[in-house]
Each structure stands twice: as structure tokens, then as C-alpha cells.
Amino acid sequence: MKTNVLRLGTFLSIGSPAIAELAAESGFDWVLIDLEHGCESDGGLPHQLRALRGSRTKAIVRVGAPHADLISRVLDWGADGIMVPHVNSAAEAEAIVQAAHYAPRGHRGFSRTVRAYGYGLRPPGDKMPAPLLMAQIESVVGVTHAAEIARVEGVDVLFVGPADLQFDLKHQPASEQDYASCLRSVVAAADAKGKAAGILVRELADLHSHVDLGFTHIAVDSDLSILRNAYRQVLSASNREALQN
Numbered sequence: 001m002k003t004n005v006l007r008l009g010t011f012l013s014i015g016s017p018a019i020a021e022l023a024a025e026s027g028f029d030w031v032l033i034d035l036e037h038g039c040e041s042d043g044g045l046p047h048q049l050r051a052l053r054g055s056r057t058k059a060i061v062r063v064g065a066p067h068a069d070l071i072s073r074v075l076d077w078g079a080d081g082i083m084v085p086h087v088n089s090a091a092e093a094e095a096i097v098q099a100a101h102y103a104p105r106g107h108r109g110f111s112r113t114v115r116a117y118g119y120g121l122r123p124p125g126d127k128m129p130a131p132l133l134m135a136q137i138e139s140v141v142g143v144t145h146a147a148e149i150a151r152v153e154g155v156d157v158l159f160v161g162p163a164d165l166q167f168d169l170k171h172q173p174a175s176e177q178d179y180a181s182c183l184r185s186v187v188a189a190a191d192a193k194g195k196a197a198g199i200l201v202r203e204l205a206d207l208h209s210h211v212d213l214g215f216t217h218i219a220v221d222s223d224l225s226i227l228r229n230a231y232r233q234v235l236s237a238s239n240r241e242a243l244q245n
Contacts, residue, residue, distance in 0.1 A: 009107045011062070011222035012202065015040035019223045024055035031057055033221055034063045036085055037076075046115065049078045060134060066092065067106060068099035068107075075100060076114035081132025083159060088141045091147040097154035101133050105154065111183070132156050134198060134217070138164035140172045148187035157217050158190040159198035187214035190204035 009030040012020055015038060022063060023031050033040060035047050040048065045061065052059050061074045062083040071082055085094050098106035113120040135149055136142075138161035142149070150158055166179055177185065183199070190197040198217030199210055202225065210218055 004216060007196075007198075007217045008077075009217065009219040010226075011038075011219050012040075013038035013222045013224040014041035014227075015048070016223070017042055017047045020059075021051035021055075023223070024052050028057050029079075030060055030217075030219075032083060033059060033061045033071075033079075034222075036062050042070070043179040044075065045079075046077050050113075053078075057131065060132065062136075066096050066099070068095075071099040071160055072108045075108070075131055076111065077156065078116045081134065081156075083134040085136045085137060085161065086138050086142070086150060086164070087135040088139060089145050090152050092156050093135050093149045093152040096135065097133060097152060100133055101154060102128050108113075130154070134159040136161045136164075137186050139168045140165075140175050140177065140182070141178065143194065145184050146186050147192065149174070150189045150193040150195045155195065157196045157198045159217065160186055160215075168233050183210075183213055190214075198243055 007029040009028055009032060009034045010021065010023055011034055013034050015148070020031060020033070026225060031052070033045065035042065035045070037240075049059055058080040060081045060083055063070045063074060063081040064084065064085075066084045074082055082100060087093050087096070100106060100108060102108050102110055112123050117124055133155050134157040135155050136159050137146055137149070146158055160183060160187070169175060169177075169179055169182070184243060187197045196217050197215050198219070199215050200219045201207060201210055202221055204220055207218060207220060
């Protein structure tokens, strides 16, 4: 699924359907609904997915762990794809692909009555849509095995988790790679197998430099961080002490 077209997304951590709907109305190509670090519960997820219905914005859900039951449930609820954290080997990537695909590629259980198929009103027919699968590379080990992970059929995007990767690098003093070289390695591994490379950037100013590196699936910040920073800017600019004097 390699493409040079920039697919711009953002992370949704708050768990609000209104914010998910606003992100879609604003024109993001995709949003990441975060079940790993975000505030949303499994049971609340369908409400955010409903808020995206009818938009062109793809709903990618980050599961907290590569559990097959959670992966299949998220897809049954109507997610367009999944992101799985801490993928360190081809074997782990293969297990994720199998959990997300029906036979013969995988072992995902099939039901015609789930939300993804209109509760039975829109049966998928013989050709099942393939979910978009993002494997997160978040450790030195993951970077080392990035080429093997990219070779796994069904993995669409190698997605760098910058916070975890930089944290891991600090605790790997013997590593011959620095953060910049890790990014280049992941992009090269993805490109060699015709896969896409993705990353989260916290500052809009960093967008162009990461595009230049070869990343195409880029998420810019999260709803929580954007709102927090906006609140702080309001309070800083208001200069309440001066207004009260």
C-alpha cells in the first residue's frame, strides 16, 4: 500500500465523540482513537466511531495490547484499522495480522450481525475489506527487526512511537544507533517492501522535516495536548494580575 501521498492524522485521547466529529469535520485523513494511553473505555469506543460515520476520515484504533479478542472486537465495531504498540518481531506482527483477518489469511471470527456490517443489513459478501494495520516500532529491538516486520503480508504501516523509542534509547547505552538513524532505518525498511512509514509529531513545525525523511502517515499531536496548550496560552496571555490592578 506504499504511497507518497501525505495522510495527515491526529491522536484522540480524551474519549469525546464531539472531538472525534470535529476532527473529521476539520478534514483529517485519519484519527487514532487511543485505547492504550487514552481516557476511552472499550465500551465507549463505538460512540466515537459513530461520530465519524459518513466522513472521509478513517478511524484507526490503538489497542492496548495485541490481544486477538480485542483486535477482532474493535474491527467488528467498525474501525477502519488498528494500531498495535510495541511490535518487536515478525512473529508478533504475523500474530496481529492473523487476529485481524478472516480465514484463510487469519483466524478472526466472523459474524454478519456486527456493527461493521450494519448489524446484518449490509453483509460483506465474498470479498471482505482488509483493515489497515499499523505496527508500532517503539524500541531498539523493533528498529533492528523493522525489515522483517515490513516483510509480513498484511502490515501496512511501520509507525514510530517517538516517546517510547527515545526512552528506550536512553536505556540502551550500547546501542550503535541514535534517534535520527532509527528513523532512517524504519523508513528504509518500510520503503524496501513497499510499505508506508508513519510517526507522531508534537509540533507542527516538525511536519515538513518528517515528510522529507519519507514519512507519509503523520499524526500531529493529540486532542488532549492541543487543548492543554490552548488553555495555557489563554491564561498566559490574559495577564490576570494586570487586569485586576
